[in-house]
Amino acid sequence: MSSPTSLPRHRVTMQDVARRAGVSKASVSRFIGDDKALLSDAIALRIEKAINDLGYRPNQMARGLKRGRTRLIGMLMADIRNPYSIAVMHGVETACRRHGYSLVVCNTDRDGEQERQQLEALRSYNIEGLIVNTLGKHMDELRELQAEHPMVLVDRKLEDFHSDIAGLDNAGAMRMGLVHLKARGYRDLVLVSEPQDGTSSRNERIAAFDLLVGQDPEVQGARLQTGPELESLLRNFLTAPGPGAKAVFCANGLAALAVTQALRALGCNLFDDIGLIALDDLDWYPLVGSGITALAQPTHAIGVRAFECLLERLRGDAGPVQRFDFAAQLVVRGSTRQR
Numbered sequence: 001m002s003s004p005t006s007l008p009r010h011r012v013t014m015q016d017v018a019r020r021a022g023v024s025k026a027s028v029s030r031f032i033g034d035d036k037a038l039l040s041d042a043i044a045l046r047i048e049k050a051i052n053d054l055g056y057r058p059n060q061m062a063r064g065l066k067r068g069r070t071r072l073i074g075m076l077m078a079d080i081r082n083p084y085s086i087a088v089m090h091g092v093e094t095a096c097r098r099h100g101y102s103l104v105v106c107n108t109d110r111d112g113e114q115e116r117q118q119l120e121a122l123r124s125y126n127i128e129g130l131i132v133n134t135l136g137k138h139m140d141e142l143r144e145l146q147a148e149h150p151m152v153l154v155d156r157k158l159e160d161f162h163s164d165i166a167g168l169d170n171a172g173a174m175r176m177g178l179v180h181l182k183a184r185g186y187r188d189l190v191l192v193s194e195p196q197d198g199t200s201s202r203n204e205r206i207a208a209f210d211l212l213v214g215q216d217p218e219v220q221g222a223r224l225q226t227g228p229e230l231e232s233l234l235r236n237f238l239t240a241p242g243p244g245a246k247a248v249f250c251a252n253g254l255a256a257l258a259v260t261q262a263l264r265a266l267g268c269n270l271f272d273d274i275g276l277i278a279l280d281d282l283d284w285y286p287l288v289g290s291g292i293t294a295l296a297q298p299t300h301a302i303g304v305r306a307f308e309c310l311l312e313r314l315r316g317d318a319g320p321v322q323r324f325d326f327a328a329q330l331v332v333r334g335s336t337r338q339r
Contacts, residue, residue, distance in 0.1 A: 012056045020050035071101045073310065074127035076118060078134045078156075080107040083253055083282055084299060085133060088154055091303020092131055099311060101128075112137035119145060129310045135198055136161065150313035152306045157200040164313070166306040166324040170201055173295045173328035174208035177249055177277050180293070180330060182219060185339030186275050187244025189213065189221045190237050192230070192259050193251035205251045205279065219243070226255055231262040238266070238274065245339040247275030253282045260288055276335040279328070290334020298326045 014032075018025045023043055030038055031047045039047070050056075073096055077085050093103045104125050106118035115134060119141045122130065129150040136142060136158040145151065146163065153165040181189060191209045193202055206223065213221030220243050224233050238246065248263075250256035256278035260270075268274055270289035278285065281296035305324050 012054045014056070016054055017047065017050045017056050020054060021046040023047060070126045070128060072125055072127045073101050073103050073307065074122040074125065074130045075103055075105045076115070076122065076130065076132045076134050077105060077107050079110055080105070084155070084280060084297065087297075087299035088133070088303040088306070091300035092307045093303075094300070095304040095307035095311075099307075101307075108134055108137075110135070116141060123148075129314055131306050131310060132158075132163075150310055152310045152313075154302065154306050155201050162321050164309045164322050164324075166302050166309060167201060167326070168297050168302070169325035169327050170204035171208040172325070173279055173297075174205055174249075175212055176328055176330055177279070177295050178209070178212050178216075178219075180332070181247050181249070181275065181277060181336060182216070184275065184336050185245050186247035186336070187219050188242030188246040189219055189249060190224055190234075190246075191221065191249045191251060192224045192226065192255045194255060195225045195227065202251065209249065226258040230258055231265055234259070234262050235266055238268070245275065246273075247277065247336065250276070250278035253278065253280035256280070256282070256285070256292065260292070271335040271337065275337075275339075281329075281331050285331075286333065288335075290337075293333045293336040294331040295328040296331050297328060302326055 014025055014028050018028045021028070021043075023046065027039060027043060028047055030036060031044060036044060073092075075089060075092060077089065079085055080089070089103075089105060096103045104122065104127060106122055108115040108118055116138045119138060123145060127149060129152075130145055131152050131154055132142070133154040133156060135156070139158065139161065142151075142158070142161065151163050153161075153163050153167075155167040157165055178189070191206065193206060196202060196206065209221065209223070213219055222237070224230060224237070234248070248259050250259050256276075259276065263270060263274065263276075270276075277293045277295070279295045279297070281294035285292040285294050302324075305326075309322065309324065
């Protein structure tokens with residue numbers, strides 16, 4: 001026999017509140033909506049007491065649909081497993097909560113078909129605005145959504161797509177890292193990135209490295225990509241003659257992990273044989289050798305600014321599109337000791 005505590009609890013309705021307070025259902029609706037000022041103080045107090053006594057919780061989704069507002073923000077992520085994505089998403093969610101919005105997150109797993117399906121899903125959720133971090137495999141669908149809702153891009157620009165964007169000052173971060181390496185005495189440099197796939201932030205970092213190294217006659221620079229051949233390519237870099245001390249510049253956290261694993265496999269004495277600096281600052285960086293020097297991205301601030309920009313658009317800002325470039329922070333550890 002079931003105990004009384006196991007019986008399903010009756011869901012308190014607006015009618016229950018009205019009955020307890022001795023008012024009409026319309027008055028309760030006004031109290032929990034935007035028309036509270038139409039009620040007398042005495043009636044408002046009775047309704048408030050009835051709500052507290054009964055533990056009534058309004059159906060926010062139903063209220064939003066009735067008023068044409070759901071207070072839902074959609075977020076499309078290229079890879080939710082990436083630590084960068086998680087950190088930015090946390091910033092967005094924190095800002096959403098502060099302003100009374102909820103976040104719906106869809107992950108594409110870098111898959112074009114998943115991106116199409118997730119865009120359709122976001123439309124069905126009746127979102128009010130959208131924050132996008134993706135390669136943009138389905139531009140027509142993105143443009144359709146942008147025509148319906150405000151949209152802000154995070155980290156990655158999309159070609160021929162006019163939208164606000166918040167992300168890192170990639171050229172500035174690369175300059176900061178190269179200046180640090182040179183000041184520490186490194187002269188033979190290699191940039192390791194993931195394969196180029198059209199990601200604008202990746203392209204900007206590569207272009208900045210090429211430009212800055214090409215302008216400095218005192219340093220030598222080359223580029224490598226992550227993949228099965230990375231270990232042998234790094235071996236060649238380590239053994240080849242160069243103009244001075246060698247260092248690897250990792251373009252993101254995934255490249256830093258691949259490089260660290262390859263250097264360990266090669267038997268390098270980290271970080272005596274080679275210097276290392278990485279864009280992003282991940283939790284495991286201090287645990288490798290004497291710690292990996294990092295260019296930390298203000299991911300939380302990027303996420304917050306992306307939402308705040310979207311909120312301004314939701315409130316009617318029709319000004320020209322804006323780009324918010326955040327500066328990296330240099331975190332010096334033992335991987336770039338003085339040479």
